Amino acid sequence: MTELNRRALLSGAVAASAATALAPLAHSPALAAMPLAGAQAPGWYRYKLGDYEITAVTDGRSTFKLPDTFVVNVKKDEVNAALLAAHMEKDMMTIPYTPVVINTGAKLIVMDTGTGEANFTRSKGTGGQFHANLKAAGIDRNAVDLVIISHFHGDHINGLITPDGKPSFPNAEILVPAVEMKYFMDDGEMSRQTTDRMKGVFAGARKVFDALHRKVTPYEAGKEVAPGITSVATHGHTPGHMSYVVASGGKTVFVQADVTNHPALFARNPGWHAFFDQDANMAEATRRKVYDMLAADKMMVQGFHYPFPSVAYVEKAGSGYREIPVAWNPTL
Ligand SMILES: [Zn+2]
Numbered sequence: 109m110t111e112l113n114r115r116a117l118l119s120g121a122v123a124a125s126a127a128t129a130l131a132p133l134a135h136s137p138a139l140a141a142m143p144l145a146g147a148q149a150p151g152w153y154r155y156k157l158g159d160y161e162i163t164a165v166t167d168g169r170s171t172f173k174l175p176d177t178f179v180v181n182v183k184k185d186e187v188n189a190a191l192l193a194a195h196m197e198k199d200m201m202t203i204p205y206t207p208v209v210i211n212t213g214a215k216l217i218v219m220d221t222g223t224g225e226a227n228f229t230r231s232k233g234t235g236g237q238f239h240a241n242l243k244a245a246g247i248d249r250n251a252v253d254l255v256i257i258s259h260f261h262g263d264h265i266n267g268l269i270t271p272d273g274k275p276s277f278p279n280a281e282i283l284v285p286a287v288e289m290k291y292f293m294d295d296g297e298m299s300r301q302t303t304d305r306m307k308g309v310f311a312g313a314r315k316v317f318d319a320l321h322r323k324v325t326p327y328e329a330g331k332e333v334a335p336g337i338t339s340v341a342t343h344g345h346t347p348g349h350m351s352y353v354v355a356s357g358g359k360t361v362f363v364q365a366d367v368t369n370h371p372a373l374f375a376r377n378p379g380w381h382a383f384f385d386q387d388a389n390m391a392e393a394t395r396r397k398v399y400d401m402l403a404a405d406k407m408m409v410q411g412f413h414y415p416f417p418s419v420a421y422v423e424k425a426g427s428g429y430r431e432i433p434v435a436w437n438p439t440l
Pocket residue numbers: 261263264366412413
């Protein structure tokens with residue numbers, strides 16, 4: 109009997125001997141003439157929360173060379189070790205984007221909007237998929253009543269407008285965090301920015317909201333912004349960053365937006381500071397508070413930058429947390 113080990117598998121010895129042992133002698137092997145598909149299936153995943161239907165809709169992902177200062181307060185070697193521990197590629201970073209759609213039965217609500225359709229071409233199809241996947245999920249953008257924005261980074265707001273600068277959701281009211289709106293539309297705040305990145309965040313936010321003639325509805329923390337959807341102040345990542353508790357029929361999910369970026373790095377290591385956390389100490393305090401709550405209350409979390417479909421439970425592990433993805437449910 110062939111020993112089952114890596115060398116034997118790679119040499120094909122197992123396959124060859126297994127084929128000899130198992131192949132029925134009377135039949136010739138299949139010719140495998142079907143052409144390769146070369147494309148992924150549309151990316152959306154639906155689940156029930158009480159009376160609500162939630163659809164996680166992928167916008168795709170971004171993959172880039174790991175910057176030396178991606179995590180500002182630890183060495184790159186440690187980041188690479190965490191990537192390898194999660195079976196991710198060393199020296200590369202992949203960040204998924206997952207907006208969600210909530211159908212309450214009476215209202216159709218989009219939460220965050222992805223990197224925008226223009227990014228589909230720019231990224232050669234790896235990002236900017238949200239609107240195409242929305243359509244594939246049978247959701248008509250014209251039927252959306254409400255869009256709720258968590259914060260003003262491009263991967264969350266760019267999908268609000270089409271490539272030619274028109275509203276992507278022409279019949280929807282757009283809800284934005286009041287603090288975020290005030291901060292990013294303040295000319296004084298913009299003039300005090302010193303880094304290219306922050307100047308870019310201001311310019312990007314203004315491009316989107318100017319295209320919408322700044323016709324948005326600001327909302328505060330701790331308010332029921334839509335039926336069963338309560339805003340929670342989770343500031344730090346940006347000054348007005350918001351998350352939400354969505355509740356229906358005694359069930360809840362915490363829609364965290366960017367309390368953590370990729371969980372393999374920042375749930376496992378809540379003390380790590382991603383370079384795009386604007387106030388890193390506040391972001392860390394927020395992250396620890398939220399994740400302690402998620403673990404203690406066994407509350408499901410929908411994480412914008414979690415691997416698709418980005419819905420999980422969280423438990424304490426070592427000095428951080430680990431996420432346990434929710435299993436695919438073949439029915440609703
Ligand atoms: Zn983000």
